[in-house]
Amino acid sequence: MRTWRVGTFSMGASLVFLGLFLFLSRFMGLDLVHVMSSWWPILLIVLGIEILLYLFFSKQEKPILKYDFVSILFVGLLGTIGILFATLSATGVMGKVEELAAREERSFELPNFTYQIDDSIKRVVLRTASYQTTVEATDEKELSMFGTYRTETAKREKLIKSSDEYVYANKKGDTLFVNVKTLPNEVGPFYSRPQVASTILIPKGVELEVISTGASLSLNPRGLENNWSIDGASELDVKARENSNLNIEAVNVYGVEGAEGAWNITKKGDPNQGDRVDAVHQSGEGKYQVTITNTNYVSLNRN
Numbered sequence: 001m002r003t004w005r006v007g008t009f010s011m012g013a014s015l016v017f018l019g020l021f022l023f024l025s026r027f028m029g030l031d032l033v034h035v036m037s038s039w040w041p042i043l044l045i046v047l048g049i050e051i052l053l054y055l056f057f058s059k060q061e062k063p064i065l066k067y068d069f070v071s072i073l074f075v076g077l078l079g080t081i082g083i084l085f086a087t088l089s090a091t092g093v094m095g096k097v098e099e100l101a102a103r104e105e106r107s108f109e110l111p112n113f114t115y116q117i118d119d120s121i122k123r124v125v126l127r128t129a130s131y132q133t134t135v136e137a138t139d140e141k142e143l144s145m146f147g148t149y150r151t152e153t154a155k156r157e158k159l160i161k162s163s164d165e166y167v168y169a170n171k172k173g174d175t176l177f178v179n180v181k182t183l184p185n186e187v188g189p190f191y192s193r194p195q196v197a198s199t200i201l202i203p204k205g206v207e208l209e210v211i212s213t214g215a216s217l218s219l220n221p222r223g224l225e226n227n228w229s230i231d232g233a234s235e236l237d238v239k240a241r242e243n244s245n246l247n248i249e250a251v252n253v254y255g256v257e258g259a260e261g262a263w264n265i266t267k268k269g270d271p272n273q274g275d276r277v278d279a280v281h282q283s284g285e286g287k288y289q290v291t292i293t294n295t296n297y298v299s300l301n302r303n
Helices: 008-028 032-038 041-057 069-090 093-102
Strands: 103-109 113-116 123-127 132-138 142-154 167-172 175-180 195-203 207-211 216-220 228-231 235-240 246-253 255-257 264-267 277-283 288-293 297-302
Touching: 008 041, 113 167, 123 195, 142 175, 216 228, 235 246, 235 288, 246 255, 246 297, 255 277, 277 297
Parallel strands: 123 175, 123 207, 132 195, 132 216, 207 228, 216 235, 228 288, 235 297, 246 288, 255 297
Antiparallel strands: 103 142, 113 142, 142 195, 167 175, 246 277, 264 277
């Protein structure tokens, strides 16, 4: 008489059920992770049914269960994998893995920000984030900010939906304080920081104070009609017109660059020894002052 070893039927049934789940998942759009985390309890049901059937149909007075250890080991391995998937899914780890696998690097536009500048505002204090930023004078009577950012995202979702999420403006007396916020960033070994390139337009008749946190800035005073000051940038590129009426002073910087004779060095030092220098560039009568402090390197381009 043939001997029924418990586990053989369970192994065969588990392979059939797994095959059916995987087959149907291709046509129903089911995720393999969800399949593996959902179907494994069937293994326990099938194995329990097999044991009950053996006990029920056995003709022995005291039937002795005989197990096929290879089959039981195989079924246990599949069950363990299913339990692992279910545990990771319940703790949210699997969701993070799926999101990470679906992420792609894409570019988006920053939502435009505008703030009307009336005659009561005489001064703007701008605190920038550590992103590439261009500050430019404009004839318009409004402060505006726009640009693009590049980030890793799943399902082509934008990182920010409105300008309030990346810039904040608050008026106190005759001064408008504008803070540029750091964009949201996922923390982890497989995430990268968003890359931002923005432009900020400042009315040319308003005094401006820029406080940078080590960002790379580009300055375009154009037809500036007031004083500007920039502090704390890592690198600063200044675009000055030949016919502008500016006096650009770089104080306590590691070095200045530009066309020959563009800068008048008022304080020399050895950059190799960590010394800093002071330099001045004047175009026209130099009526309006642009003061640059605590910046590593300043580059001057005249056009």
